[in-house]
Amino acid sequence: MIASTRRSGRCDVAPGRAFANGTSITRPAVLASLPDLQDEMASCAARHGLDAQRIANLTLALEEVFVNICRYAYPEVDGTATLSCGCSGDQFVVELVDHGQPFDPASVPEPELGAELDARPVGGLGWFLAQRLVDALEYRRDDGRNLIRLIIHHPQGQPT
Amino acid sequence: MNIQFRDSAGVTVVAVAGKLDALTAADYETTMKALLADGKTRCVVDFSELTYISSAGLRVLLAAAKSTKAAGGETRFAGVTGNVLAVIEMTGFNSILSLHDSVDAALGAM
Numbered sequence: 001m002i003a004s005t006r007r008s009g010r011c012d013v014a015p016g017r018a019f020a021n022g023t024s025i026t027r028p029a030v031l032a033s034l035p036d037l038q039d040e041m042a043s044c045a046a047r048h049g050l051d052a053q054r055i056a057n058l059t060l061a062l063e064e065v066f067v068n069i070c071r072y073a074y075p076e077v078d079g080t081a082t083l084s085c086g087c088s089g090d091q092f093v094v095e096l097v098d099h100g101q102p103f104d105p106a107s108v109p110e111p112e113l114g115a116e117l118d119a120r121p122v123g124g125l126g127w128f129l130a131q132r133l134v135d136a137l138e139y140r141r142d143d144g145r146n147l148i149r150l151i152i153h154h155p156q157g158q159p160t
Numbered sequence: 161m162n163i164q165f166r167d168s169a170g171v172t173v174v175a176v177a178g179k180l181d182a183l184t185a186a187d188y189e190t191t192m193k194a195l196l197a198d199g200k201t202r203c204v205v206d207f208s209e210l211t212y213i214s215s216a217g218l219r220v221l222l223a224a225a226k227s228t229k230a231a232g233g234e235t236r237f238a239g240v241t242g243n244v245l246a247v248i249e250m251t252g253f254n255s256i257l258s259l260h261d262s263v264d265a266a267l268g269a270m
Contacts, residue, residue, distance in 0.1 A: 113252030125215040
């Protein structure tokens, strides 16, 4: 199962495989792991030539998807998440893998962006924000694992 | 994240610096609830030193603004710029929150 938004380009690395010149770390799926994961990802992105704005966008998108894993993939048990990132063709890819409950992106309702203060529901913006901050956001359920990919096209700023 | 207060003619100016994320959102929520419990329902939240906000931050921002409004008060936001403004615009929060360029402008509008 693959769900993606604005998906284009190619991604020739099999899920869960190491990226060329990439990095991979595994941490407990708890909020306290977030700074470690963000720092690791930002260092890797900088090594691959991403500019500060793209790194800032990825840092925020990573929080949104990682918080989702902490809350929904492992609602009652402890678990881990593995972050891998690096270049694949002309894309910079950040991949998060967990072994928790399946996640169905199609079940996430679109936020009511136009609602007034009183009517606006509190929450439900994480997946939406992550989608907006990257060029493509992919989800796949594979062999008992959730794989989420945040993808930036042309990471070194080459024209399309 | 660091939060500081000052009073300006009956309005509480809440200066929030650093990151408002999944790790710090509870601190913001606790702070704003304490202000409300203390009867301080007219607030200007100064975000000029805020560098990062995520959906966890937006959630507590919205919850606190609703609570203050329900108590007959109001919350205005000042100095929202850069990536924080981008996220607020992306999520449509700019149309439901009162945003001002500066704390003085927000105070003037109370």
